[in-house]
Amino acid sequence: MGKRIGLIGASCRAMAASLVRGGFSVVAADMFADYDLGQIGEVRALRNYPWSARRWLRDTDVDAWCYTGGLENYPRLIERMAREKRLLGNSPETLRMVRDPFWLAGLAKRHGFEFPETHRIHDPAYNPIDPQPSDQWLLKPYRSAGGLNIERVSTLPKSAHRFYLQRKLSGVPMSAVVLSTMQGCQIVGVNRLHIGPQYGAPLPYLFAGAVSLCVPETNSLEPIVNAIHEEAGMIGLWGIDFLQTDRPTLLEVNPRWTATTALHERMRENPLMPRHVQACLQDEVKLSPRFAYWSSGVRIVYASKRLEFTDRMLRGIHAAFSLTEESYLTNQKIGDIPIPGTTIDVGSPVCTLYVDAKSEALAEEALRVNQELLEEIIYSEGSSSGDC
Structure with a gap:
């Protein structure tokens, strides 16, 4: 395979920099098309994101392509695009599983780990606003990224197919970055998340940032990560969001390069995206150990x-x-x-x-x-x- 990679997503810059460090050239279709992305590769702003992505890919000279933030919510679009050029990332079938909160709830039950109580809108067995709205429940969109449009339940939306209900739990919001290969999976690093207005975000559950843990404890995460890896057929770089109390509670799977992946690349001499490419090509992947504790x-x-x-x-x-x-x-x-x-x-x-x-x-x-x-x-x- 050649080394000219197409990137598509709401923000491709960090992923692009990782690829360029690894000797690839990049062409990016990006929602923002920022100044510094243009300093490291070719870039075009996608005005009708994500629907214009397929035509862009068809008309662009690349050997393969990757998606990042937000596009994982459109597995049918990704399926069509994968027919145009080689996809380096998790398949549409995998996306349909890991982006389905009810599939994740079933996975948690089968493997004995924690996942919040979850209901469909207008579930006849449960009404979260009877007798009154409860601050113990969150209204979450099926298509979301970074905590966008998550809110406390006040009224039930009419478009039930767009949202679901999930019990609000206490705990420290965390995330982990994972690399899946044909040989298995490895936790790359763990982060403490910064969420909401306390950190300058305009919405209560919106991602504002994170710090990586110097010496993370990963033993309790490994059963969760292994279960997702094996049952969903994960490949390449991906991440999970979870709440940490006595034991981790899985919240969400992000089946692509995440906003915190770059933190763990800073700890390594070698970039991570070339490892993602190797994994997706089913090559043997060796992830270098962390060389510093910070x-x-x-x-x-x-x-x-x-x-x-x-x-x-x-x-x-x-x-x-x-x-x-x-x-x-x-x-x-x-x-x-x-x-x-x-x-x-x-x-x-x-x-x-x-x-x-x-x-x-x-x-x-x-x-x-x-x-x-x-x-x-x-x-x-x-x-x-x-x-x-």
Whole structure:
């Protein structure tokens, strides 16, 4: 197989950088088509995401293609696209299983691990708002990513096929990154998630970032990961979200490169996406052990007011975060930088920050400091009114 890979998703930049580090060239169809993605590969904005993806793939010269965030919710579209060019990722059949909360509930029952109580909308055996709305239940869309549009139950939607009900549980929100190969699967790393307005996200369950655990305990996760790997036929890089209490409770499977995968690449000399490609080609894969014990952090900075991203902001980011041609690929401090002239609405993502530190607490503090630095650049007087 050649080395020209097509990427499709809401944000392809981190995945693209990993491939380029591994000697591949990339062509990306991206919802945002950010400035720094254009520095490492060819990029086109998909205006009618995801429906325009199939035509883009058909018309683009690539040897194979991968999907990332959001596209996993459209297995029928992926099935049609896989007929156009070789897919490097989990199959539509696998997606239909792991994106179905009721299949996951059955998996948990068969293998003896925890999964929240889950119901269909208008289930005659259960009504969560009788006699009154309960804060113990969440309304969750079948098609979602990053916690988007999850909310507490207040009324039941009329479009029952779009949502389901899940019991709200307490615990620390966590995630894990996994690599599945034909030989088995390995947990690459574990993260503590940053969710909701406490970390600057505009919605209560929206992903705002994470820090990786320096020395994660993975024994309790392995039965869950192994069950998903074996029964769903997982391949390549993927992740799970879970709640940690005395034992982990599985919440969701993300069957592709996740927003926290880049944190674990920062801990390794070799990039992870080439391992994903090898796994999908059924080659033997050797994942290098972690060579340092530290924590890496990621933070999505959402706009607190409407702004236009300007050349002056871009210059400020270059200076403050030491952007160079090499830094776009290796241990980047900031990513997903908009193209000057882009209008960013309230609650929309502006940039993604990355840090490395000796502990999770120090990583969280570094993210806070860097967020303040970025916000000073983008919200300083006159900076949102145009360039000078």
